[in-house]
Amino acid sequence: MFHFATSATYATLPDRFFTKIGPTPVRAPSLIAVNDDLARDLGLNPDDLTSPEGVAILAGNALPQGATPLAAVYAGHQFGGWNPRLGDGRAVLLGELTPEGGPQVDIQLKGAGRTPYSRGGDGRAWVGPVIREYLLSEAMHALGVPTTRALAAVLTGEDVYRETRLPGAVLTRVARSHIRIGTFQYFASQRDIDALRTLYEFTRARHYLDAETPLQMLEQVITAQAELVAHWMSLGFIHGVMNTDNMTLSGETIDYGPCAFMDAYHPAKVFSSIDRHGRYAYNQQADIAVWNLAQLASAILPLIDTNEAQAVEVASAALNDFAPQFQAAWTRRFGRKIGLKNATPEDAQLIQDLLNRMGSLGADFTNTFRALADGTARDAFSDPAAYDQWHDAWRARLAAEGTDAATQTAIMRAANPAIIPRNHRVEEAITAAVAGDYAPFHRLHSALKSPYEPAPDMGDLTMAPTADQEVRQTFCGT
Structure with a gap:
């Protein structure tokens, strides 16, 4: 028997936190995919979801x-410009699930129709952004990065209009919550x-039970974001739209619009078509994270201390701790990428030297x-000589650490995926989906489940474009 019970704790907050509104029904829904593994983790029966x-x-x-x-x-x-009222313009939060043995999560429909926050938009999604997210x-998730997840994707049987007519779709997104820095900013501005x-x-x-004060919560959010951005960068990921409304208090990655993984390494790489000045470039992500966190700190100053000067002093001290936390996380993650079990601050130069050589040669x-x-x-x-010059220093550092070759190899294989969702493969899946062919999507999704040890028949998906x-x-996506 079908059973999909939710709770609605966010809906118990005061009315000014949201507008109660249901999703807009669609003409002829049909299933693209159900994430069976995630469904089971949530205590749901995948067969029920496909009914x-x-x-x-x-x-x-x-x-x-x-x-x-x-x-x-x-x-x-948004790109540094203040917008005092955004909100879910094409998403509806259905409620929360609390799976046995797991944390409570939100269940949200993206592309569910207009809301009071749509700002003239149609509230819908076309199949491309749904496939991408x-x-x-x-x-x-498979790479080990904290992230929102996709439970399902469905076609609506209706077209949406962007530059042209495109098939409509809805994504079911799962998140530990949808509380954003921008949520705090909204009420601070009011x-x-x-x-x-x-x-x-x-x-x-929901997230920080051991944070006894707002300042302690801020400190823990700073730590979570420092770890998150360092993790992104160790995988060559560029978020692309790091607005304060796209940074969660939970420390999860959210909003997979103009994001991308790099192919050829370039430290200032930008993919997003709307990031014309490189604000959210690969090498700017740590700086933007702390800028965003400063907006959170500003929003909660009245909660930190009634004495504004004192609140600013302690919040600033917390923010100043972002840089060393990020650098430590960056060094640890990149250290493991070159086989170091216990990278030290002195190893940062060795890592940077390799990145510089990679960047100069593409x-x-x-x-x-x-x-x-x-x-x-x-x-x-x-130019292999560029690698040779680095190789000797690298091997000397590995020898100094004293781990055996098998351990070094295992560390590197666990830190360096063989397969990522490369842009051209994602675009191939989207193009095929628009034409009604979902085989490339399903094949790529299957391969991405095991990024560190892909199946032998998936080798073509590991190749650079x-x-x-x-x-x-x-x-x-809008």
Whole structure:
């Protein structure tokens, strides 16, 4: 018997936190995919989700038991510009699930129709962004990165209009929560201290039970974000739209619009078509993270201390700790990429030297690091002499650490994926899906489940793009 019961704790907050609104029904929903593994982790039966009743819920044509659907309000800095009222313009939160032995999670439908926060948009998604977020978020999960996840994707049987007519789709997104820096900013801009306090208590109960004060919560959010961005960068990931409304208090990656993984390494690489000045370039992500965190700190100053000068002093001290935390996380993760079990601050220069050589020669980020474990890294450089000059210092450092070769190889293979969702492969899957062929999507999704040890027949998906395959720009789903 079908059973998909939800709770609705966010809906118990004061009315000014959201607008209660249901998803807009669609004409003829049909299933693209259900994430069987995630469904089971959530205590759901995948077969139930693929049933007509399940597909109706995933499309927004029916509600699960216990749902109180809503669209949340928030604000945010978008590319540095302040927008005082954003909110869920094409998403509806159905409620929360609490799987046995796991944390409570949100169940949200993206592309579920207009809300009061749509700002003139149609509230819908076309199949391209749905496929992209499904693939990218599930790849990130398999890579070990904290992230929202994709439970399902369905076609709506209706067209949406962007530059042209495109098939509509809905993504079911799972997140530890959808509380954003921008959520706090919204109530701070309203000078609504009661709402800020309520939001802090809700966030603390959801994510930071041991944070006894708002300052302690801020410190823990800073740590989570330092670790997250260092993890991104160790995989060559570029978020692309690090607005404050796209940074969660949970420390999960959210919003897979114009994001991408690098092919050839370039420290200032930008993919997003709307990032015309490189604000969210690969090498700017740590600086942007701390800038965003400063906006969070500013928003909660009244909760930290009634004496504003004192609040600013202690919040600034917390923010100043981001840089050393990020650098330590960056060194640890990149150290493991070159086989070091216990990288030290002094190893940062050795790592940077390799990255500089990769950048000057356009070496592929993922394949070069993977080749270190396979003993073939020299072949990744168009000028092998550039690698040779680094190799001797690297081998000397590995010898100094004293681990055996097998351990070094195991460390590198666990830190360096063989397969990532390369831009050209994602675009191939989207192009095929628009034409009604989902085989490339399913094959790529299957391969991405085991990024560190892909199946032998998936070798073509590990290859860097040729010049005519390369994708130079990615686009926001709206």
